[in-house]
Amino acid sequence: MTLRLCLLFLLVPSLLHAEIVDRIAAIVGNSVITSSEIMEEANYRAYINSQPPVDDARMRDISFIAAVQDRLIEQTLLAEAQKGFPQASFGDESQFEQSLQKLRSRFPSSEALHSDLARYALTEEHMIAHLREEQAIMAFVDFRLRPQVRLTEDQLQVYYQQTLLPQLRSEGQATLPPFDDVKAEITRVLTEQEINRLLDEWLKNLRSSASIKILE
Amino acid sequence: MIPRHLAAIWCVWMISLVAVSPLLFAADWEGLPVVAVQFQPQNSERLLMPIATLQELIPQKTGQPFRGADIRESIHRLFATGRFADVQADAQPSGDGVSITFLLKSRYFIGLVNVQSDVSPPSTNQLHNATQLRLGQLFDEAQIQPAVEGLRRILEQEGYFQPRIEPHWQPNPQTQQVNLDFVVQAGEQARIGQVIVTGNSVLPPQVLIRQANWDAEEKADSSSVEKGLAGIRKYYQDNDYLAARLLLENKQFHPDSNRVDLQLNVEAGSKVLVTVTGASVSRSQIRRLIPVYEEGMLDEDLMDEGTRNLASYFESQGYFDSSIQAERESRGDDGIVLNYRVNLGTRQRLRDIRLEGNSYFQDAVLLERMQIEPARWTQRHGRFSTRLLERDLATIRALYQANGFLQAVIMAALEKDSDNGENELMVTVQVQEGPQMRVGNFNILGARSFSPENLQSLVNVASGQPYSESLVAADREAILNFYFNAGFPSASFQWTATPSEAPNIMDMEYVLEEGEREFISNIFVDGLEFTRRGIVNRQLQFGNGSPLSQSALLDTQRRLYDLGIFTQVEMAIQNAQGQERQRNVLVYMEEAPRYTVRVGLGADVGRFGGNTEETQEVEGAIEISPNISFDATKINVGGRPHTLGFRSRFSSLQKRSALTYIAPRLFNNPWLNGSARAFFDETRDVRTFTARRWEGSMQFEMKKGRSNTFWSRYAFRRITVDTDTLRISENQIPILSRSVLVGFVDQNWARDTRDNPTNTQRGSFTNADAGVASSWFGSQADFTRFVFQNSTYHLLGGRVVLARSFQLGLQAPFGEGRRITVASDGSVSQEILTREIPIAERFFAGGGNSHRGFAVNQAGPRDPETGFALGGNALLMNNVELRFPVWGNNLGAVLFHDAGNIFARIKDLTFRQSQRETGNLRYVSHALGFGLRYQTPVGPIRFDLGRHMNPPSFFVRGADGAMATQSLSRWQFLVSIGQSF
Incomplete structure (x- = not known):
């Protein structure tokens, strides 16, 4: 009996030895998102937001995983939409180089950078790929949505009167700038807001028309 | 019994193992050598993709270091094949390295979709389409409910609002296919209830509803509803509301009464009056030319189309310079007047x-x-x-x-x-014309799988040829079709043209990108219940491992339809959206109902007549002979594309029944068909006698190309003539009344290049038949027969056709003849030798399909006593027709000339144009005439009136025993279906 129990104690660890190293977590149209991609995305977000690396406990937080997964689903939907414009290339190379340089300049050497990234199970190649992808998607979104933004003079005036001036007053600013001086800035702000709104709508449409299946 | 303290320790040990297992066993696989890469289906499925293909596909290979990125990419690529619904990568230590297993959950694809309904309409096809489930598409259980909803919607259109629909599906792990069955019990069909009219109808709703003609028990099916709506629309049109809009907005079903209320939204619009000023055009022409009537709306495009139609109409009448102005005038409550103001100009004629x-x-x-x-x-x-x-x-x-x-x-x-x-x-x-640009240097680049010489044979462009972009377009289509049919679905074609240094010369290049080649991996056949699988296999124009060719698929589909035993043949590629090079082809068939029974009623009209005692009625009299027919057919006999048929027809003129067995595609040769027939016929279409025929025959048919067909036939028949019906001289009765066994072998050749056999405008038809009846084939009478026919058709212009036909028939006895015993003087029998060809085997002519100067089968030699037609052993006939349209596409007319006759013997053949003396019938008879043709879906109905220009006169023994002279009538009126030749 004792011998059988000892054998049972020894056997169980061997049964637990096979490990799932990766699998499909979600299917978006004809593309898939794997568990490793979710993990990598979570660590990438943590890195660029200067948060601690994602540990196993955090990976078991369902709401956290769902949020990361949602972000990846949206990226996939936008990447699929981008395929409809094969002739166009999106992303500004100089801007990408600037972002990469900014990242590298935070460390005294490339070894220090790599060591820091390794804490997040990331490599420089991972970072480059993520940066490029982000830039391309942002450029594509801008390409698609900016032409749809139509701001009227009334809208600019309303923002100036009802949002900007009260804000400046509440900050204690004595001299309030005239409308013409801040018109360009107001236009920029409202354009960004409108693009975000259009993006939300667009993503909603993409989600409703796409086939999305969560497997885990 | 486990001691309690040991059980507690074991539980704690298990819990701690599970809790820390990710940390304890999250080995850093990265960089370890991969000793094995395996693929395992998650369920008891067969992997349809070969392991070698899967291993080649993925970046993580055996013997290479483990890389998380490679594993991820492997999962992406495996999913992209389209074959797998889920992919999981497991790793396990193995020696000094790691063993990787990809667990694959297969996707399923739609197979046979069967909808069994107890009502029709909707038809099986409509129900099938309503499910939106297509062969070879990806299957997901989430598709079932929308399919059921689709069925529900289409049943509601036919008035079935309470159907019971039960879906069943059966996945097949071996083929990754799912067959679906929908059992539909439609329930009781609803009736139309109340009709509510909303909108601005102008006319009283009760009046409108009356126009729909829906009675209290009117079924609420689509045809009744549409018919009613059409009635309302017509009422609006008749009252000049040409732009009235009618919309069935809503149907409200009441389960308790099984009635459905209809809500119609009607917008009458304005009255529209269409007038034409400046020219005289009838109301019916206006309705035909101005599309406002047909389209039921009034807009600028339709007004312009009306202008164009009127212009074409006046042009056809010679007003080439007519100008037409469309004017629209609103007259308030009186509606709208659409006036076409016409200025005809001078009437002209285009001379040259x-x-x-x-x-x-x-x-x-x-x-x-x-x-x-x-x-x-x-x-x-x-x-x-x-x-x-x-x-x-x-x-x-x-x-x-x-x-x-x-x-x-x-x-x-x-x-x-x-x-x-x-x-x-x-x-x-x-x-x-200017100078002609020609092609200088010409090259085809990028072809890896086929030689440039191979491709050169497909293209029109070549050095020295005229330069033309339309030729390039044709070449592009030819090359891409060639590649598509050779298994290269993503082949692409580009071309360049560069002016050469020499004048008027263009150098050209075709640049091809072949892409990946796809092959057939498996062929899945389903839907066979009675048909042998071998029959289907022999029609397949592709096999495992062959390139995926669209033309081979279409050719296979056509061959399967040609078997005549399938109502539906569907072919699809499984997982068409997936990225794999080895494709599974799905061949799904629906077998046709094997048994068909038809009952028909009809009538023959012509100069027939009963066998009367009055010998002057040699031509018979105009008579209507009603008939009834019964046919029963079984196809797919023994699982083969063979047909067993029974056909029978009964009338006062004819009793006929035949049992036929048809075996097409003998030995899988599409050009070889066989048939056998057993046949009984009793007919009196020849006035002289009534004959009974029993016949068995076998025939082999060979098609050589599109135009040529050869038949080889053996027929064995026994013909008995009813002595009581024989209207011939007494001394001929003993000979001609004997029943005779005839064993006949003949060879027939036909060449048919007619554009349309039922209404030919171009082409020709030639037929030659040579045969022999001999004792070698069991025949009691020995004779040879040769028949030749040649018809040609010439389109003269417009729809005027000149058609002509020539027929020659010759037959002659040979050998010693046959011995028959006859009784002379009523008591003494004697044996005589006769070589007479039996009367029923002779040539007869006359009537709508041969010589329209004669009644049916009345041409040629006649009995010297009774004057009844005897037929003959030689046939000579020539027909000429001028066919032309009379009115529209349906009514046409012909002028015809028929010339020819039947002759007793071959040596009696002559081209003499007139009768030498009474009783000498060796001459060519002529008939001129006029006919009308009315086109029907089954062919033209024919009315012919023929005038015999030189009818024969002959002797007949009267009731008083004296010989009298009689002539056939000059006029014949004939009715039939189909052209005369």
């Missing part, structure tokens, strides 16, 4: 079209491409307008450019023909 300056193309080539036409007897004014002329000039210009004359200039000059009055018009088309 001349061509100048053309040398590369002859006049005939250019003229046949032109729509303007000079006047002729079928088109008195010709066909002309400036619009048509501009189109013709553009057509000629395009023709020149397509042949390398890129700078061709085509212009036209109009002249009044002063020699024939100012209303005669002449068009001169002036062609300046």
Whole structure:
């Protein structure tokens, strides 16, 4: 009996030895998102937001995983939409180089950078790929949505009167700038807001028309 | 029994293992050597993709270091094949390295979709389409409910609001296919209840509802509803509300009464009155030419179309310069007046079209491409307008450019023909061809799988040929079709043209990108219940491992349909959206109902007649003979594309039944068909006698190409003539009344190039038949027979056709003859030798399908005593018809001339045109006549009136025993279906 129990104690660890190293977590149209991609995305977000690396406990937080997964689903939907414009290339190379340089300049050497990234199970190649992808998607979104933004003079005036001036007053600013001086800035702000709104709508449409299946 | 303290320790040990297992066993696999990569299905499925293909596909290979990125990419690529719904990568230590297993959950694809319904309509096809489930598409259980909803919607359209629909599906792990069954019990069909009219109907709703003619028990199916709506629309049109809008907005079903209320939204719009001023056009023509009536709306496009239609109409009458202005006037409550103001101009006639300056193309080539036409007897004014002329000039210009004359200039000059009055018009088309651009150097690049010589045979472009972009377009299609049918679905084609240094020379290049080649991995066949699998296999034009070819699939589908045993043949590629090079082909069939029974009623009209005692009625009398027919057929006999049929027909004129077995595609040769027949016939279409025939025959048919067919036949028959019905001299009765066994072998050849066998305008038909009846084949009478026919059809212009046909038939006895015993003087029997060909085997002619100067089968020799037709051993017939339209597409007429006769013996054949003396019937009879033809879906109904120009006169023994002279009637009236030849 004792011998059988000892054998049972020894056997169980061997049964637990096979490990799932990766699998499909979600299917978006004809593309898939794997568990490793979710993990990598979570660590990438943590890195660029200067948060601690994602540990196993955090990976078991369902709401956290769902949020990361949602972000990846949206990226996939936008990447699929981008395929409809094969002739166009999106992303500004100089801007990408600037972002990469900014990242590298935070460390005294490339070894220090790599060591820091390794804490997040990331490599420089991972970072480059993520940066490029982000830039391309942002450029594509801008390409698609900016032409749809139509701001009227009334809208600019309303923002100036009802949002900007009260804000400046509440900050204690004595001299309030005239409308013409801040018109360009107001236009920029409202354009960004409108693009975000259009993006939300667009993503909603993409989600409703796409086939999305969560497997885990 | 486990001690309690040990059980507690074990539980704690297990819990801690599970809690820390990710940390304890999250080995850093990265960089470890991969000793094995395996693929395992998650369920008890067969992996349809070969392991070697999967291993080649993925970046993580055996013997290489483990890389998380490679594992991820492997999962992506495995999913992209489209074969797998889920992919999981497991790793396990193995020696010094790691063993990787990809667990694969297969996707399923839609197979047979069977909808069994207890009602029709909707038809099986409609129900199938309503499910939106297509063969070979990805299957997901989430598709079932929408399919059921689709069925529900289409059943509601036919008035079934409470159906029970039960879906069942059965996945097949071996083929990754799912067959689906929907069992539909439609329930009781609803009736139309209340009809509510909303909107601005103008006319009283009760009046409108009456126009729909829906009675209290009217079924609420689509045809009844549509018919009712059509009635309401017509009522609005008749009351000049041409733009009225009618919409069935809603159907409200009441389960307790099983009735459905209809809500109609009606917008009457304004009354519209269409007038034409400045020219006389009938109301019916206005309704035909102005599309406002047909479309039920009034807009600018339709008004312009009406203007164009009127212009074409006046042009056809010779008003080439007519101008038409459409004016729309609103008259408030009185509606809208749409007036076409016409200025006809001078009536003209296009006398001639001349061509100048053309040398590369002859006049005939250019003229046949032109729509303007000079006047002729079928088109008195010709066909002309400036619009048509501009189109013709553009057509000629395009023709020149397509042949390398890129700078061709085509212009036209109009002249009044002063020699024939100012209303005669002449068009001169002036062609300046310019230099012809030719192809210089020509190369085809990028072809890896086929030699350039192979591809060269497909293309039109070659060095020295005229340069033409339209030829390039044709070449592109030919090359891409070739590649698509050789298994390269993503082949692409680009071309360049560069002016050479030499003048008028263009160097050209075709650049091809073949892409990946796809092959057939598996062929899944389903839907066979009675049919043998081998029958289907023999029609497949592809096999495992062959390139995926669209033309082979279509050819297979056509061959399977040609078997005649399937109502539906569906072919699809499984997982068509997936990225794999090895494809599974799905072949799904629906077998046709095997048994068919038909009952028919009809009538024959013609000069027939009962066998009366009155011998003067040699031609018979006009009679209607009603008939009833019964047919039963079984197809797919023994699982083969064979047919067993029974056909019978009963009338006062004829009793006939036949049992037939047809075996097409003998030994899988599509050009070889066999058939066997057992046949009984009792007919009195020959006035002289009534004959009974029992016959068994076998026939082999060989098709050689599209036009030529050969038949080899053996027939064995016994013909008995009813002595009581024989209207011949007494001394002939013993001979001709004997039943005779005839064993006949013949060979037949037919060449058919007619464009349409039921209503031919072009082509020819030639038929030759040679046969022999001999004791070697069991025949009691020995004779040879030869029959030849040649018909040709010529389209003269418009729809006028000149048709002609020539027939020659010869037969002659041979050998010693047969011995028969006859009784002479009523008591003494004697044996005589006779070589007479039995009367039922002789040639007969006369009637609608041979000589319209005679009644049916009345041509040729006659009995010297009774005057009844005896038939003969030689046939000579020539027919000429001029067929032309009379009114529209359905009513036509013919003028005909039939000439010929039947002769007793071959040596009696003559071309003499008149009868030498009474009783001498060796001459050619002529008939002229006129006929009407009315087109029906089954062919033209024919009414012919023929006048015999030189009818025969002959002797007949009267009741008083004296010989009298009798002539056949001059006029024949014949009715039938189909052309005479």
